[in-house]
Amino acid sequence: MLGSSLEMEFVNVKSSMALLYDRFIQNADPRTGNWLLMSSPLPQTIIIAAYIFFVTSWGPRLMANRKAFDLKGVLIVYNFGVVALSLYMCYEFWMAGWGTGYTFRCDLVDYSPTGERMVATCWLYYFSKFIEMLDTVFFVLRKRNSQVTFLHVYHHSIMPFTWWFGVRFAGGGLGTFHALLNSIVHVVMYTYYGLTALGPSFQKYLWWKKYLTSIQLIQFVMVTTHIWQYFFLKDCPYQFPVFIYIIGLYGLIFLLLFLNFWYHAYTKGKRLPKSMQNQTWAHHSNGVMNGNANHNEKEE
Template identity: 40%
Template sequence: MMEAWKHFTFELEPGDPIVQTWPFVRPDYLPFLLTASYLLFIKVLGPQLMKTRQPFGLRHLLIVYNFWIVIMYVGCVATLFYKFCTTDSIYVICKKKQVSDSHHYYTAVSVAWIMYVLKYVEYADTIFFVLRKKFNQITNLHLIHHTLVPVAFWFALRTETCGFHIITGMINSIVHVIMYSYYGLTAIGPEVQKYLWWKKYLTTIQMMQFVIIIFTYIAAYLLNCGTSVTILYFGIFLTSLFLILFGNFYIKTYLKWTAKRPANALHTE
């Protein structure tokens, strides 16, 4: 066990020495501790807390929360697009670099760090389900996605000096803008929900995202990007897993119609 842990920590060493000192990136155990705490609350503590209580409404909080997430991701995407469009970053994104080498690269990686921290903020999605006693919406897909994505972001920040992963982060952020815009509009109430005819396309957009990201990983491999082969394999595996899980959800929810639509069709993230 100790040998396996030593090998794991050794794999974390090649990353940028400055980025490795940033909050939420430096500790080897932090993402696993936060994930374990999240699962403990969702599966044990939260249900016990709400067992004898009435569900909370949280309508106004949900509106603010979802649109705040949208604003944060829009800011991240806009900043990265600006950096790529006004510099030659897009041409050197496959090369190994240190954040100390370039102000533009430092900014881009800082934005990637914000995206990473937002993955922990998004634990609130599930916490709100618990407080509202919407336990039927806490699917295995939902939990797997929320537990693995922060770890994947952390691993990339700890080990990588190649800006390639910023591309996948941008794709993911654009999808999150669409998703959380929908969730925010849904939280407003029935007067808005009746116009949201496009909700089933959210899962389609998510699956398209995974397909694009897989091809991006393959392109990085073929172009000999400065990223490690290990993290490319890990990325392809994780993204393929999400594609299968979301595809299975789509089939069960939208293709295999039953007398009653599954109650968890609204929120798959």
């Protein structure tokens, strides 16, 4: 009898959860329902869980007694590939709205056929977050485990997870401004990473390394300022206000995390390159910028 009661209770809970999910998904954007990884949040949850398990547990144990991989060629192709993809997304975000009609204030999600270009760009941005998980995989394969920090893993895990909901429900409008900014920042960042992967002969062209974290801080200030203006607008019927709170909180959290990084890495000088300490390019820091440490940099 007890077993039957527990089984019945489990069935009831399962049915209630299914009912809640059905009600929840009814408000989703029908345009994205059949797109890759968009059918439900389960596939991406499995991918993210596997990513976290690999980079924090299985991967380091797998590499413990192995020689680090030499991935120079792979890193060159990967980083400049991400640069090209980020440039394309900048163009698409601009042409889909931010440069062709958006006001940078109360911009609503366009669910009509004219808004399809924007939602498609949002999906591409979402998918790019899975590609960028390779940053951490390369750390592990190159035995740079010290660079697999909380900030890094948190960033690469939370971005695709939250963006699934953004694409599925609100692919456009003011909630996509941070994606445009982030794509611009990634053009700069991955250009730097690609150049460092080319070897020490390019170090003399990388004097602007120290400004990357400043660019990140400016990004999060702009994201937070833009999204929080929503609360001061008299009339802005944005379709899913919950995303405003999520983006605002995300921007604020990362602003604080990067300010903390800036303090320890640059104010205290723990992660400054020796070129700034001893007037030599003999060694570069292992700084974590945007959760993406300088994974291509050859330490000498």
